[in-house]
Amino acid sequence: MVRAVAATAYGGTEVIDLIDVESRAPEPDEVTIAVRAAALNRWDAKQAAGAAGTDPAKLPVRLGSEAAGVVTAAGADAVSLEGETLAVGDEVYGHKLRGAQADELTVKAGLVVRKPPAKSFVEASGLLSNGTTAVHALETVGIAAGDIVLVHSASGGVGWLVSQLARLRGARVIGTASERNHDQLRSLGVEPVTYGDGLAERVRVLAPDGIDAAIDTVGTDEAVEVSLALLGDPARLVTIANAQFATVVDAGGHAIGGGAGADPGTAIRDAARLTLAKLFADGAIGVDVAQTYPLDDARTAYDHLVTGHAGGKVVLEP
Incomplete structure (x- = not known):
């Protein structure tokens, strides 16, 4: 089973908890990633509060969209955003990854890029x-x-x-x-x-x-x-x-x-991803990380996020 951060009801940080979900093998154009870091965004807290709707049938709502980690399984046609074939052991990061706050993710390979070896998973998770x-x-x-x-x-x-x-x-x-x-x-x-x-x-x-x-x-x-x-x-x-x-x-x-x-x-945002990835790899830009928390402390991490004084990124480390 995979541990994932989710809103188990609609409300404040008190509704955020860990749930167990089934692991899923990748389709041909997907990769499975062992998540090493997953960044929080304000939209995640708003989603938990019901900003995207409050249909009880959709609960629990998995949270997160940004993560970095290591590929543990790859489909035969798993090609990254920069056009490279991905394989087990590759270090990657990306965003628009639904339910990214988990200890494992299976996602489209085209949503991730290779992580530069010199950059940490924590920093990479909060870039895009x-x-x-x-x-x-x-x-x-x-x-x-x-x-x-x-x-x-x-x-x-x-x-x-x-x-x-x-x-x-x-x-x-x-x-x-x-x-x-x-x-x-x-x-x-x-x-x-x-x-x-x-x-x-x-x-x-x-x-x-x-x-x-x-x-x-x-x-x-x-x-x-x-x-x-x-x-x-x-x-x-x-x-x-x-x-x-x-x-x-x-x-x-x-x-x-x-x-x-x-x-x-x-269109502007999608086109910017590879430019940002290159600047990041070259050391021209960096991510300011305010605080990291273990996945078990997701609710505390959200408390930090919603105070409005986090400064840099708040990141979970499964």
């Missing part, structure tokens, strides 16, 4: 969901060399990758974060500012002529209000936070991701 969101945000507001971009929650999971990718494009990045994360951001070449009262004035000190673009990864009223106050063109504001979709779109900005009124950006 946040990374593809980050690329979508940057593309949406056209970040290019010479731009000054304000990244809200630059030390968060998505903001961390937005900041790195923007810097690689030649942009100057000003990032909001709590004081304790400022040194980390400086190590990325980001100019940190503390969020809270007076944020607009602190940003103006760093950028007296204003900013060129803003990326909201946190969803606070402050993030949106300050961005609009500092931007010359509201069309260069993008939010990934559902709570601000209507406000930002009404102001002339963009909303991306899941939810009403947002651009899912499926």
